[in-house]
Amino acid sequence: MTTQLWIDGEAAEATGADREVQNPATLATIETVKDATADDVDRAVQAAHRAFPGWAATDVTKRAGIVRKAADLLAQHREELVASLVQEQGKPTLEAKGEFGHFVNGLYFYSELASKVRGGYQELPSQFGRSYGLTIRRPLGVVGAIVPWNFPLTLLANKLGPALVAGNTVVAKPAETTPLTTLRVAELLGEAGVPAGVVNVVTGAAETGEALVTHPLVRRVAFTGQTSTGQRIAELAGRDLKRVSLELGGSDPSIVLADADLDAAVKTIQIGRYWNCGQMCLAPKRAFVVDEVYDRFVDTMVSRVERYEPGNGAEPAEKPKLRIGPLHTARQLQTLQDQLADAVDRGAKVLVGGGVPDGTSGGHFFQPAVVVDVPRDSRLATEEVFGPVLPVWRVDDVDHAIELANDTEYGLGSSIWTRDAGAIDKAMNGLETGITWVNQMHYGYDEMPFGGTKMSGVGREHGAEALEEYVEIKSVVVGGLH
Numbered sequence: 001m002t003t004q005l006w007i008d009g010e011a012a013e014a015t016g017a018d019r020e021v022q023n024p025a026t027l028a029t030i031e032t033v034k035d036a037t038a039d040d041v042d043r044a045v046q047a048a049h050r051a052f053p054g055w056a057a058t059d060v061t062k063r064a065g066i067v068r069k070a071a072d073l074l075a076q077h078r079e080e081l082v083a084s085l086v087q088e089q090g091k092p093t094l095e096a097k098g099e100f101g102h103f104v105n106g107l108y109f110y111s112e113l114a115s116k117v118r119g120g121y122q123e124l125p126s127q128f129g130r131s132y133g134l135t136i137r138r139p140l141g142v143v144g145a146i147v148p149w150n151f152p153l154t155l156l157a158n159k160l161g162p163a164l165v166a167g168n169t170v171v172a173k174p175a176e177t178t179p180l181t182t183l184r185v186a187e188l189l190g191e192a193g194v195p196a197g198v199v200n201v202v203t204g205a206a207e208t209g210e211a212l213v214t215h216p217l218v219r220r221v222a223f224t225g226q227t228s229t230g231q232r233i234a235e236l237a238g239r240d241l242k243r244v245s246l247e248l249g250g251s252d253p254s255i256v257l258a259d260a261d262l263d264a265a266v267k268t269i270q271i272g273r274y275w276n277c278g279q280m281c282l283a284p285k286r287a288f289v290v291d292e293v294y295d296r297f298v299d300t301m302v303s304r305v306e307r308y309e310p311g312n313g314a315e316p317a318e319k320p321k322l323r324i325g326p327l328h329t330a331r332q333l334q335t336l337q338d339q340l341a342d343a344v345d346r347g348a349k350v351l352v353g354g355g356v357p358d359g360t361s362g363g364h365f366f367q368p369a370v371v372v373d374v375p376r377d378s379r380l381a382t383e384e385v386f387g388p389v390l391p392v393w394r395v396d397d398v399d400h401a402i403e404l405a406n407d408t409e410y411g412l413g414s415s416i417w418t419r420d421a422g423a424i425d426k427a428m429n430g431l432e433t434g435i436t437w438v439n440q441m442h443y444g445y446d447e448m449p450f451g452g453t454k455m456s457g458v459g460r461e462h463g464a465e466a467l468e469e470y471v472e473i474k475s476v477v478v479g480g481l482h
């Protein structure tokens, strides 16, 4: 197949500039693809627009069945798709398998939910005899789904699943650095029976994304990415009052109190912070630990983080080392290094890691770090840290922790580690985030709505709530029947 565009059920040529897709671990070029121009985007949107009436009119159980069959076929191609993800994204194979599991489960979840969605009914007073008021749900039309590079598959499923079962058609745009796995997925969706034009893929960067967002036939934009990009998309989509969901950046706090199961807290925060080389929206990016357990927390965290061995995600590390992949791009690595240097210049102490590891050449590798004494006005505290660096602050109590935790423009996730019911209540109600975990952090609940407050976004993915974001609620009033 061509690795450029997928339009109307087949591979299609893009007409924009060449773009090399690189393996972030080796910097080798995997493929050269062309960007989609505004004309190419128009072809894809027109195909989705043509396919819409037929797909919307397809019986909901049939639509759900096609999505389920597609998930079955994708699962049969797990090895191939996981390898492709490792190659273009850079994550270790184990993590790519985890992402692939979420991807397929997300599609199964919405295929099961599709026929369980209910509308409303009430009797209404009327001069036309007995009248019935109904609320029905209608699909919106063509959805533009814009996805970042950190979880190319999971974040695609979050949009494809609810959009398709609700009867919409989709034009997806993967990140310009991770188009290949998505294009293969589109081909497999076609093989599984998704009708031509129902799912289309365009590749390219900001220009391609903006052509999609501003296309007059796109009625809804589902976006995941940086806050600044989300602001731009909201501005563009707002001109035509398009429906928008924005899943944006985060700076999640983790609060650890004295009675916490400290081993569980350290281990879970460690996995959350360093998974995907720290490039996860929902990673715990700031730890607030009470004085009583601060030293133990920091020491245990450092001893665990010392075990990371940066390297090619396709090759596991030898035990007891833990494999961590490269940062995705040179720019990501540079930003992380600048953020760390800024904190160190202002007095922060790096307890482990923080440099480019010996013996790794070629890729964007970085030795995972734990940092303390971080000034509250440094970039490590105020910006989203999208890489494997954990700043830890000492706090007096839960109130102090919540105050510092909320001192950010972001509001995606948060966690608290304690069995004190009063402290949990304060956290549930006081933390200004879209999700709060208590004594756990689990990223893959399809059942639970997920999204941000403040500058972390608008709207929700996952759960039955996400389906509501892909439909128009229409009131129908029926009278004059007798």
Ligand code: NAD
Binding pocket: 146, 147, 148, 149, 150, 151, 155, 173, 174, 175, 176, 204, 205, 206, 207, 208, 209, 210, 213, 224, 225, 226, 227, 229, 230, 232, 233, 246, 247, 248, 249, 250, 280, 281, 282, 384, 386, 412, 451, 452, 456, 457
């Ligand atoms: P990004 O905003 O640079 O890019 C995301 C996507 O938007 C890419 O496909 C890109 O090509 C496209 N894009 C860029 N400029 C555009 C424009 N002007 N118009 C339309 N599309 C445009 O984000 P990124 O660096 O790829 O992703 C990392 C960010 O995503 C982090 O901030 C992370 O926290 C966030 N993220 C959020 C969630 C969530 O669910 N809240 C999940 C994962 C990642």
